[in-house]
Amino acid sequence: MRSPDPSQPVLEIVDVGVAFGGVRALDQVSCAVAGGELCGLVGPNGAGKTTLFNCITRLYNVSQGEIRFLGRDITRVRRREVISLGIARTFQNLGIYGQMSVLDNMLLGMHHTRTGGYFTPLYNPAGARAEERRAADWCREILAELELGELAGHKASDLPYGTLKRLEVARALAARPRLLLLDEPAAGLTQREVMAFGDMLQRAKERFALTVLLVEHNMRLVMRLCSRIVVLHLGSKLAEGTPAQIQSDPRVIAAYLGGSA
Ligand SMILES: Nc1ncnc2c1ncn2[C@@H]1O[C@H](COP(=O)(O)OP(=O)(O)OP(=O)(O)O)[C@@H](O)[C@H]1O
Secondary structure, eight states: OOOTTTTEEEEEEEEEEEEETTTTEEEEEEEETTTEEEEEOOOTTTHHHHHHHHHHHTTOOOOOEEEEETTOOOOTOOOOOOOOOTTTESSSSSOOOOOHHHHHHHHHGGOOOOOOOTTHHHHOHHHHHHHHHHHHHHHHHHHHTTTTTTTTTTBBGGGGGHHHHHHHHHHHHHHHSSSEEETTTTTOHHHHHHHHHHHHHHHHHHHOEEEEEEEEHHHHHHHHHSEEEEEETTTTEEEEOOOOHHTTTHHHHHHHHHHHO
């Protein structure tokens, strides 16, 4: 797997605005994430973080501006194209199917990468089986890397919440993304689980040559993992910088304490 080039932006958000009726959820937001970066996207509730993820993954249309991925304008690509381009995400609420095994949940995460069509098993059963095997091997490799290998055959609903949060990341990786968008992956985890999650994410980033944009309210985790942080507040970019710069920025402190910047 080729390492991402840190001199090239993987994601560029240029002047993006989104309005829902009278609410401006995002207003002229610009930022970029360089190859291999683990960039934090933080801000108080309602700041616009999930809205930005929804724009990148095309769940929402932007009202203005442009979104570029690896230099290509993806502002108007079809929603189902996003994952094939190399962008995967996790959601605030777990999107795991409880009745399915861990491995089957993983396989669901890569169904779009299959080369065969719906009828392939009929006219090329050997080819379909070989593809099935390759997909399962890839999923098992990811599970092993994320220390979930033992659980491949377990029913997802039997697993603790902290494990399911890791499974969500594993499933997003099944699609072989270049850019991973994580929406509050540490929510609901104990402090110990949060730290273990951080270690796992750092390993996964190196192993799978990822660039990561991390939305997270757990500031300890963000400060520990991210080399750069973008702060949104009321739909606008409030600040951007290293963890140390963000931590001591009076505008950020005021936004989080509910005062005026
Ligand atoms: N589909 C929608 N329709 C109307 N308003 C929306 C919609 N999605 C988001 N909003 C509004 O946009 C603003 C930003 O919401 P968003 O969920 O992006 O914030 P957030 O930073 O992710 O917050 P949180 O940390 O609570 O998840 C809020 O005022 C929200 O109510």
